[in-house]
Amino acid sequence: MVYIKYSLVFLLCAASVALATLAQIKQQLSFVSSNSTNWGNLLNAFDTSGESEAVAIDILIAGQSLSESLALAAELTIANGVLSADDGTDLANIIMLCILDFLQFLDLLVEEKDLFIATPLGVTIQGFILSDLRNLNATSLAFADAYIGVSxxxxxVTEAEQIRRELVSVLGAALAAYGD
Known part of the structure; x- marks a missing residue:
């Protein structure tokens, strides 16, 4: 009887962790969206800013924050396991909102490369951006793979694979523009 009682408690705890993890994925995706928006806003402000070096450093920090939030989203997605159809739909809607902005901001980063290079810290900033792009490449593809794996x-799966192909293309162009 004691064995059954503890087994039941364990199962209830395990089930609540899985539910909490799904909520954590959604919360983490909101952080990804927020970090992506912050990164994009900084990119948009770069050419009109009088403090180009300070804004460039802020962009680099925002890129690191975005990469870290994507890495955690990938970990949480894997930890949650296979998604139900409803949960998959919820996450797909959130991911689509995040990914559209992210891809747009990557295009903007490529367009503004010459502005970054023109700053007194141009070569250094280019190296930092290349480092951020490598991190974003790894973490965004890790998240895409995690989502594909739990769908x-x-x-x-088809939709996630299409998103992954777009990420590879746009991130590849950005990496090539910054010298990778």
Whole structure:
């Protein structure tokens, strides 16, 4: 009887962790979205700012924060395990909002490369951005792979694979622009 009681407690705890983890994924994706928006706003402000070096450093820090939030989202997604169709739909909607802005901001980063290089710290900033892009490449693809791995629906897998291909293309162009 004691064995059954403790087993039941363990199962209830395990189930609540899985539910909490799904909530954590959603919360982490909101951090990804916020970090992506912050990064994009800084990119948009760069050419009109009088303090280009300070803004460039802020962009680098924002890129690191975005990369870290993507890495944690990937870890949480894997820890949660296979998603139900409803949970997969919820996450797919959140991911689509995040990814569209992220891809747009990567294009902007490539467009503004000459502005970064023109600053007195141009070569250093280019190196920092290249480092951030490498980190973003690794973490965004890790998240895409995690989402593909836990998707229970073939349509989600197809959609996630398409997003991954877009990420590879846009991140590849950004990495090439900054010298990788």
């Amino acid at each position: 229970s629906s073939a349509s989600f």
